Amino acid sequence: MTASSASDAASSRPPRVGLFVTCLVDTIRPSVGFAAVKLLEDAGCDVDVPRQTCCGQPAFNSGDRVTTRALAEKTIAAFESFDYVVAPSGSCAGMIKTHYPELFVGEPDWSGRVERFCAKVFELTSFLVDVLGVTRVEARYDGTVTYHDSCSGLRELQVKAQPRQLLASVEGLALTELADSDTCCGFGGTFCVKYPMVSDAIVGKKADNILASGADTLLAGDLGCLMNMAGKLQRQGRDVAVRHVAEVLAGMGDGPAIGAPAPAKKG
Amino acid sequence: MSVAITSPEFKQNATEALADPQLQAALAKAGPGFVGKRRDAIAKLPEFDALRDSVRDIKNHTLAHLDLYLERFEEKVREAGGQVHFAVDAAEAREIITGICQRLDARTVTKSKSMVSEEIGINDHLAAAGITPVETDLGEYIIQIRGESPSHIIAPAIHLNKxxxxxxxxxxxTDLPADRDLVEPTALLAEARGELRQRFLAADVGLTGANVLVAETGAAVIVTNEGNADLTQTLPKAHIVLASIEKLVPTLEDAHQLLRVLARSASGQDMSVYTTFACGPRRALDPDGPGEFHVVLLDNGRSAMLGGTLKEMLRCIRCGACMNHCPVYQSVGGHAYGWVYPGPMGSVLTPAMIGIDKGANLPNASTFCGRCEEVCPVRIPLPKLLRHWRQQEFERHLTPAPQRYGLKLWAFLARNGWLYRPATRLAMRALSLFGRDKGRFASMPLAGGWTATRDFPAPEGDTFQAQWRARKAAGTTSRSPAP
Incomplete structure (x- = not known):
């Protein structure tokens, strides 16, 4: 991997990155977390993972400001000492970067601190490309992949070109674009629990577009969306592997895809 | 017809809509057309985003000085020989309109499309007073004879097929020959035109809405593609404009800017086919025009929105772009929302008008994908306003109990990491053990809504945080396996 040296030219030490691993990666698919760590370390970062729970988005979107605020304060305290905070999710990074300031409006004790904190929060591929200047990764993935633009990353953090730019450097990988790649997959966090039938109708259209793309692998940058789309494709019996983009970029795309059986234990 | 409130039954409405093949076909046909036409239209106008900013600012300025501009508007309408009536609520607006019609012994009232007239339910009220309302927009005419309400704010009959x-x-x-040929859409159009032509000529009063009200001239601006608003307002004895107070802009120049973003956002046209500025009744030397000109300005809860978070909603110019780009609207159609205004804009507005207790489903029926905000010509932060309603719902304890307790339990865990980490670790290890062979679950307790139509992936095993700590303790963090 080639990376320009981190922008904090004042010090020669590598940038210290706190990985905000996200609830879903932490619990459902830790390999995405390790892929993110590898990508960050390959780009010259010093990565650590402070103890964490959730950024508060489910509470925020459910109208529970008290819980959101409490979780925001915890997250800020846990990650404040890092040079950067990086999440393998546009949704969680977007929650922190674009919505935390709303929680502290009119509080001079907090607002400057929150602003400084939010300025160093990034989605993974955006951090690699926009902040570190990474232009290519050392990875191989044999397959035709298509990429779904998850809504929060796309619209709150302008993540669109960055993952595609990095994917273009993966050996053996062909990217084919998905019709309506920028329309919602229907996950919507608590939405898919509250209105599962509507959510299913939306992901049904997404699945049609994925199949029409002819890709054998679907990638995206948010595990919630990926679980939703994988779950639909698998229920339909489709043969499309679904993975987080970090896995492929880190050269870790050879493990079981999302929802695929784990390999039999050796020995 | 007045729209009965079925927003509390959104879930049921949506389920029925999803199971209606005719509706699904109509949505699949119409939705992508709007999106593509808008994209093409704005691609040809490099200053489109700058115009959006400008119109947002115009609207914000007007709303900040609304009292002033309302007074100016009234003054100008009066100077032109017209009359302005302020209606605090729907009932008052209905009384004013019916009163004018009765004074003129009106038997029929032609109407051009107006969502505010749906909001106040004027048609039923007129009919009850023995006055026949006749919708003259083709889509509105069709749904009127079907006894339905509009399913879209600019394309009221979009849920129907030919x-x-x-x-x-x-x-x-029934007065037409039964064996007539109606196969071509143009034949349907010609037939509607023939029917409506007689109604236009016979009408005593014409009722229109307004897309814009111009304070400096007292003009009511209306855009259509069918010209029906022009016949509605020029032929009868009186023209009544029914418009809500936030339709005001200060100047003609402001109105022009607004019109430049309106049609492009709505139908992807550069301009609507007809744009008409109505200023007062017929003057002495005018060859035609109405004898009386009335403007009924409706508040109906809007001035109460001025001071709070929902103020931004009053910028809305009713283009329909938010619903055209909404994955939820495009899946269930407009009637599922259960009142007058559907889609994202309706989900913000409806709870303000019918109450959050009845409208709570609507702000929740959003994935927060943000596409509505992205396309809104006046940059209304719709997801933020929907979230505002969710907060109101939560704080007033209106959230359904299972969600409330689920959220409480989760919040307790998330706020107590010492408990969260071992609890999630235990749960994931257990789930992983059960799901390992297949890699996913076809059914899961507490996730029945999801697993009814989708599989759920099995967790890989130990949580990331637990693995990270273990590796860190062993002196190897990222690279696996350990050296």
């Missing part, structure tokens, strides 16, 4: 319209015309236009 065969349904043909059947309705045959059912209603």
């Amino acid at each position: 065969d349904q319209v043909e059947a309705d015309f045959r059912r209603v236009h």
